[in-house]
Each structure stands twice: as structure tokens, then as C-alpha cells.
Amino acid sequence: MAVLAAWVLLDPVLSAIFRSELAGDVLPAALTVFSTVDPYVRFALALVTVTQIVRSGVVPAPWSWAPAWALAALTLSWLVSAIVTATASPGSDMRAIVAVVTVDGLVRVSCAVVLGVLAIVLADRSGRTAAVPVLSPSDVRR
Incomplete structure (x- = not known):
């Protein structure tokens, strides 16, 4: 859950860093990779969090x-x-x-x-x- 929270909070910061490297109309490779991987990482972390909430019994x-x-x-x-x-x-x-x-x-x-x-x-x-x-x-x- 903490990793998901950190990822969500760092997402705008990392996106801003990658966007600052824009040269003209060319997207840097890091921004393309990050934009592609981000939804899947969020989903995987959310799925682990949801599973742990259900299994913990709290x-x-x-x-x-x-x-x-x-x-x-x-x-x-x-x-x-x-x-x-x-x-x-x-x-x-x-x-x-x-x-x-x-x-x-x-x-x-x-x-x-x-x-x-x-x-x-x-x-x-x-x-x-x-x-x-x-x-x-x-x-x-x-």
C-alpha cells in the first residue's frame, strides 16, 4: 500500500522531469516508456493492495x-x-x-x-x- 501511495505521489514529479527533457517535438524515450508502463504498475500495485486488504481480515x-x-x-x-x-x-x-x-x-x-x-x-x-x-x-x- 505504501509503494502504491509513493508511486501515485511521485508520478507527477517523474512526468515533469521527463517532460522537461523535451527537445522540440521529439518525445524522450524515458517519457514514452514511463507513460506506457505507468497504468500497468498502478494496476498491479492496486491489485496487490486490494488482495492484502481482503486477506488481512482487519x-x-x-x-x-x-x-x-x-x-x-x-x-x-x-x-x-x-x-x-x-x-x-x-x-x-x-x-x-x-x-x-x-x-x-x-x-x-x-x-x-x-x-x-x-x-x-x-x-x-x-x-x-x-x-x-x-x-x-x-x-x-x-
């Missing part, structure tokens, strides 16, 4: 799968967006492309919000007090 059973479902939704929306934008021709309908990219953005934001809310709600479990037992009338002394 998060309660049904909710431990929420990161896996979020990763699946993000992967599906990214693939659809990549396919639609890659197959678009200059004369194609831009409304479809805008709609797909908009849905992709909504999926990204929704996953982040849902996982954040789940983390807050599930983290509050440790601060809760034990339930007060309900006494039956026979247990109450007069």
Missing part, C-alpha cells in the same frame, strides 16, 4: 471487498474510455466521447468518495461503546 467481511469492487469499476471505466477515445476518428460524434469520459470521471470520483466514507464509518467502530444490555422485567429488582 476490515469486516462484507466491507473488505469494497476496494476490490472499486478497482473493478475503475478498471472497467478506464478500459471503456481508452477504447472509445482510441477508436474515435476525427469525424466521429464528440458527444459519445464526452459522455464516456464524463462517466469515467464520475466513476473515479464516486469510488474515492464511497471508499472514504466507508473508511470513516468503519474506523468509528473502535470508538463505540458496548451495547447496553436490555434487562427483562424479572431481572429488575424492586
Whole structure:
């Protein structure tokens, strides 16, 4: 999880460094390789993180799968967006492309919000007090 966080935080820095080496219109080989490898490294690190969350047992059973479902939704929306934008021709309908990219953005934001809310709600479990037992009338002394 720490490696994924570091990779996500270093991504803009590394991209800026590689872009600063641009000479005219020629892309440096390092930027091309980094841009190609980056999504796959992110996916692999996210898959390892999701697997560890499910296997660790720290998060309660049904909710431990929420990161896996979020990763699946993000992967599906990214693939659809990549396919639609890659197959678009200059004369194609831009409304479809805008709609797909908009849905992709909504999926990204929704996953982040849902996982954040789940983390807050599930983290509050440790601060809760034990339930007060309900006494039956026979247990109450007069």
C-alpha cells in the first residue's frame, strides 16, 4: 500500500522531469516508456493492495471487498474510455466521447468518495461503546 501511495505521489514529479527533457517535438524515450508502463504498475500495485486488504481480515467481511469492487469499476471505466477515445476518428460524434469520459470521471470520483466514507464509518467502530444490555422485567429488582 505504501509503494502504491509513493508511486501515485511521485508520478507527477517523474512526468515533469521527463517532460522537461523535451527537445522540440521529439518525445524522450524515458517519457514514452514511463507513460506506457505507468497504468500497468498502478494496476498491479492496486491489485496487490486490494488482495492484502481482503486477506488481512482487519476490515469486516462484507466491507473488505469494497476496494476490490472499486478497482473493478475503475478498471472497467478506464478500459471503456481508452477504447472509445482510441477508436474515435476525427469525424466521429464528440458527444459519445464526452459522455464516456464524463462517466469515467464520475466513476473515479464516486469510488474515492464511497471508499472514504466507508473508511470513516468503519474506523468509528473502535470508538463505540458496548451495547447496553436490555434487562427483562424479572431481572429488575424492586
